[in-house]
Amino acid sequence: MFCPKCGKEYADQVNFCCQCGAAMFTPVRSRKKLERSRTDRKIGGVCGGLGDYLDVDSTIVRLIWVVTVFFGGTGLLAYIIAWIVIPEEPLAEPVKTAAPVSAPQPATNH
């Protein structure tokens, strides 16, 4: 990684550049949050959001949920509770196009 300010190269991940003091935080992937899906929804997006959260196909979640609704009916109550409790995912922000990064030139001197 390189310092965005002075260009000093670091082999390992560092938080601050020791030469100029610039912050060099690497972008951390935000933790997955349980949210009702806006894109993958049949009723309230609960199954879609849950599937996304658990890395499971939302159809599987939906299938299991439907089965629990038919066998005992607790699934329906759980769905309503989940619908109320689980927040809806925020509206998708317009995708920011990252500035093209020029590939580092190979050193010519030996």
Ligand SMILES: [Zn+2]
């Ligand atoms: Zn620096």
